Amino acid sequence: MSVATITECPVCAGDVEVAGDVIVGELLDCGDCGAELEVRALSPELRLDEAPMAAEDWGE
Ligand SMILES: [Zn+2]
Numbered sequence: 001m002s003v004a005t006i007t008e009c010p011v012c013a014g015d016v017e018v019a020g021d022v023i024v025g026e027l028l029d030c031g032d033c034g035a036e037l038e039v040r041a042l043s044p045e046l047r048l049d050e051a052p053m054a055a056e057d058w059g060e
Pocket residue numbers: 009010011012013014030031032033034035
């Protein structure tokens with residue numbers, strides 16, 4: 001069974017719920033700020049970083 005974990009968003013410091021069966025490299029969305037987050041490590045503790053943006057072209 002998987003137990004969700006609450007961890008801190010590196011962008012807005014809000015709570016992010018992470019499923020218990022995530023894998024390194026999985027992408028999540030922060031429900032608070034909408035940032036795309038990447039799972040960087042599972043141990044010794046769950047660690048999230050802001051995912052690199054695929055495109056920095058915001059249109060002009
Ligand atoms: Zn956030």
